[in-house]
Amino acid sequence: MASKRTVYMELKGTVSLYGILGFFGLFILAGLGAFWYMEVYGHIVSGMNNQIVWGLPHVFAIFLIVSASGALNVASIGSVFGKTAYKPMSRMSGLLAIALLIGGLAVLVLDLGRPERIIVAMTAYNFKSIFAWNIFLYTGFMVIVGAYLYLQMSRGIKPIWLKAAGITAFVWRLLLTTGTGSIFGWLIAREAFDAAVLAPMFVAMSLSFGMAFFILVSLGVNRLDGREFGPALLSRLGKLLGIFAAVVLYFVMIQHLTNLYATEHHGVERYILLEGGILTLLFWVAHVIIGNIVPMALVFHPKTGKNRTAIVLASVLVILGGIAQIYVILIGGQAYPLMLFPGYEVQSTFFDGTFGEYTPSLPELLLGLGGVAIALAATIVGMKVLKIVPTTLADSAVDPHHREAA
Numbered sequence: 001m002a003s004k005r006t007v008y009m010e011l012k013g014t015v016s017l018y019g020i021l022g023f024f025g026l027f028i029l030a031g032l033g034a035f036w037y038m039e040v041y042g043h044i045v046s047g048m049n050n051q052i053v054w055g056l057p058h059v060f061a062i063f064l065i066v067s068a069s070g071a072l073n074v075a076s077i078g079s080v081f082g083k084t085a086y087k088p089m090s091r092m093s094g095l096l097a098i099a100l101l102i103g104g105l106a107v108l109v110l111d112l113g114r115p116e117r118i119i120v121a122m123t124a125y126n127f128k129s130i131f132a133w134n135i136f137l138y139t140g141f142m143v144i145v146g147a148y149l150y151l152q153m154s155r156g157i158k159p160i161w162l163k164a165a166g167i168t169a170f171v172w173r174l175l176l177t178t179g180t181g182s183i184f185g186w187l188i189a190r191e192a193f194d195a196a197v198l199a200p201m202f203v204a205m206s207l208s209f210g211m212a213f214f215i216l217v218s219l220g221v222n223r224l225d226g227r228e229f230g231p232a233l234l235s236r237l238g239k240l241l242g243i244f245a246a247v248v249l250y251f252v253m254i255q256h257l258t259n260l261y262a263t264e265h266h267g268v269e270r271y272i273l274l275e276g277g278i279l280t281l282l283f284w285v286a287h288v289i290i291g292n293i294v295p296m297a298l299v300f301h302p303k304t305g306k307n308r309t310a311i312v313l314a315s316v317l318v319i320l321g322g323i324a325q326i327y328v329i330l331i332g333g334q335a336y337p338l339m340l341f342p343g344y345e346v347q348s349t350f351f352d353g354t355f356g357e358y359t360p361s362l363p364e365l366l367l368g369l370g371g372v373a374i375a376l377a378a379t380i381v382g383m384k385v386l387k388i389v390p391t392t393l394a395d396s397a398v399d400p401h402h403r404e405a406a
Contacts, residue, residue, distance in 0.1 A: 006088040006397070008153075008387040011225050017384065020224070024377040031370015034363035035110040046364050051356035052334045057111040059327045060368030063209065064104030064375060065138070065180055066202060067322075069173040070210015071097040072145065073240070076173070079148075079166030085233060085399040088390040092218055094149040095382045097173075098142055100213065103375025105138060107368055130183050137176045144172050153387065177206040184329065191268040192333035197258060201251035205322065208244035212318035215241065215311065217379060221389055230395030231306060238311040242299035245292045245318060252288075252325075268336045271355075272328065279332045282324045291321010331358055 011017060038046055048055040075093035078086035109115050125132040148165040151157050181202030187193040215237050222229045256273065259265035274280060295314035297304075304310035335356035383389050390397075 007391045009391050010387055011384045016224055021377055021380060024373040027369050027373035030366045034366035037363050047359045047361045052358040054330055056360040056364040057107050057367045059330055060371050061104045061108040063323050063326050064100050064371055066177060066206045067209040067213050068097050068100035069177040070206035071100055071214050072173050073211050074214055076170045079163055080170045088398050091152050091388045094145050095388050096214060096217055096379050097145050099375045099378040102378055103371040106374050107371035130186055134179050137179045141172055141176050144169050177203045190333050191265055192336055195255055197255045204247040204251050208248050208318055209322045211241045211244055212315040215315045221383055228392045228394045230393055232395040233393060233398055234311055235306050238299040238305060242296045245296050249292050271336050272332050279328050283328045286324035287321045290317050
């Protein structure tokens with residue numbers, strides 16, 4: 001049976017749509033207010049200090065940037081790997097990827113303290129720094145995915161060009177997430193960061209976080225506009241989410257087992273896994289159990305794996321666990337004292353050799369949530385003005401073999 005031609009339409013301008021945009025607008029305004037407050041009074045009003053210089057806004061920024069790469073999952077599966085059922089969702093996937101990156105970079109820029117100095121980062125490059133490389137990776141991602149989205153929406157485009165654009169976007173998203181993970185993996189001065197496995201682990205994290213975002217957003221906009229979303233298609237996405245969560249746990253296990261094998265890292269491993277207080281709690285409870293094991297149980301169970309509410313819950317838990325994971329990586333890595341002189345204890349009035357303390361402030365939380373709101377609002381606006389969302393994602397419409405399999 002031949003598959004039907006997919007028809008795309010803009011979202012309807014309903015009261016509910018504008019209400020949701022207004023809701024996100026409140027968070028954006030709150031984020032801008034938090035930015036103004038920290039800009040005027042300085043970062044002293046935040047929880048950051050001379051030891052913890054990357055705080056909660058950086059957690060949100062990294063989470064959104066990593067998720068942006070993973071949000072392109074569905075488009076890559078459809079275009080690069082030729083899975084027919086995923087192709088109708090490719091436009092939503094590309095738009096969400098761009099929007100999440102914009103939201104993450106907005107938080108990152110606003111938290112610089114002197115946001116106008118981003119011009120320096122964009123015009124003066126030190127190619128010995130991974131940060132300079134990431135400027136090209138981020139801007140290149142938006143250009144490539146934007147071109148990929150344009151080709152998908154254009155008529156008369158030869159399939160070979162669309163596939164080439166999809167492969168380019170797929171390769172670039174891997175480079176982007178590898179570059180983000182390498183920011184930490186190549187920081188040899190920090191014992192918690194110094195691990196090459198962080199690069200592939202961030203790729204795995206992107207697959208998991210991005211899929212969770214895509215499931216929630218695609219379900220939300222289809223329900224908002226009264227468009228059908230097939231249960232079999234949703235179950236497929238849920239299974240993929242579970243697989244990606246398992247891969248994340250695998251790389252986390254490899255990272256910590258590798259560190260435990262080396263005596264020099266026993267101190268930081270004991271701190272993160274056993275003695276880190278809230279960091280240890282976030283690692284085991286929020287990340288490992290709530291953020292990965294529970295979602296895997298939900299999506300792989302024969303009954304809950306086909307239940308829409310359970311898949312939504314699994315997606316929400318993956319996102320919360322992902323934020324907790326990045327918090328542990330980022331804050332825990334900074335809180336553990338630098339090893340300035342191996343084999344010696346160092347103490348001074350500058351807190352050398354002591355564990356860092358950090359309590360996030362309300363302005364930091366509002367700034368981070370403002371970035372999430374920017375990403376989601378941009379996604380909805382894009383779907384309102386462009387033909388992005390398919391009129392139906394019913395199983396019979398997206399999968400020509402669905403009825404035969406049934």
